[in-house]
Amino acid sequence: MINSLMISKTGMQAQQTKLDVISNNLANVSTTGYKRATALFEDLMYQNLRQVGANTSEQASLPTGLQLGLGVRTVATSRTFTQGVPQQSDNALDMAINGNGFFQVEMPDGTTGYTRDGSFKADAQGRLVTNSGYPLTAGITVPAQAQSVTISGDGVVTVKLPGNATPQQIGNIELANFINPAGLEPLGQNLYAESLASGNPTNGAPNSTGMGTLMQGYLEGSNVNVVQELVEMITTQRAYEMNSKAIQTSDQMLQRLSQI
Template identity: 85%
Template sequence: MINSLMISKTGMQAQQTQLDVISNNLANVSTNGFKRATAVFEDLMYQNLRQVGANTAEQAELPTGLQVGLGVRTVATSRNFTQGSLQQSGNALDLAVNGGGFFQVQMPDGTTGYTRDGSFQLDAQGRMVTSSGYPLTAGITLPAESQSITVSSDGVVTAKLPGNPVPQQVGNIELANFINSAGLEPLGQNLFAESLASGNPITGAPGSAGLGTVMQGMVETSNVNVVQELVTMIQTQRAYEMNSKAIQTSDQMLQRLSQL
């Protein structure tokens, strides 16, 4: 009887975590390059009250045992890196990866961050930077007199300068991919960091080595499906209510037992 109270408590905690994950997904439904997450659960250890296969008599074995579970716990949040929709923006500095791969940006501590958000801007030095001001690791800087910028599908960046009919190449954008993208560590600000679980980055020009191509004037939207999240939210609410009801039922049974 007491076990049921603790088991239902773990169920309520698990569903609360699930709701937290859903809330974060819905909050970032309009975030460029955001990848939805799901909570992953596992059952806790079991009380083995009767061993399966134990002898009950001579040449007789139990076909089933008696194990009582002790609840559930959250073990991970799995991130879904499926492609988001590509939306045309008309901004020449907006880039989207069509396929696998991440843009590489230089972090303040010298490490490399990885992002699917290609809504770049120019800083005071003419460098291509993220919305948070982190420059691309390729160090692409546009001349101050640039009239226009073109980014090819394989990452070659050219700028048109006054008095010169031939565009000048100013840099190359390289993408990075990982064997286990779900193992990347989220840093916030639409950035991820390499981890032991993700493996080492595989870098190269867009369109090569399984990497996606770069599309100029477009941004990748979030891959959150609002309808799916709302359905999951309703399921989570019902599961939370059922666990709460189990606690109330256990309490009522204990009260009845104490009256005997």
């Protein structure tokens, strides 16, 4: 009877964790380039009270055993890197990746961060930086006298300068891709870091093999489906209630036992 209390407790903890993940998805439904996360579960160890296949006599063995499970635990949160819907913006420096790949930005400690958020701005030096001020590793600087900026689908950045009818190339944007993007470590601020699970990055120009194309003047929306999250929330609530009901039932049975 005590086992049922602990088993139901693990079930409630697992569903609470799932609700936390769903809440974070809903909170980031409008976050540029956000990728939906999913809680993954696995069952805990079993009490093996009767070994399957054990001999009951010289010529007979058990076709089934007696194993009692001890509950569930949250083992991981997995991100789904499906394409978000591109949304048009009014900023010529905004970019969306249509396909695979990540923008590469330079972190304050000198490491490289990876992001799907293409909402870039020009800082005081004209460098293309994220909303947090981290510059692109390509080191692209827009001249102060530039009249317009054009970013092609394959990452070539050109500007139009006064008195010059021919656009001037000022750099190339390079993307990075991973064998296992779900293994990237989320850092917050729409950034990810390379990990052992993600593998080493493969760099390449946009629109090259395995890389998506750039869309100037667009931002990639979150891939969170609000209806799907609400359905998952209801399912999680019902599962939490069933586990709490199992605890109440176990408690009532213990009370009845104490009255005998």
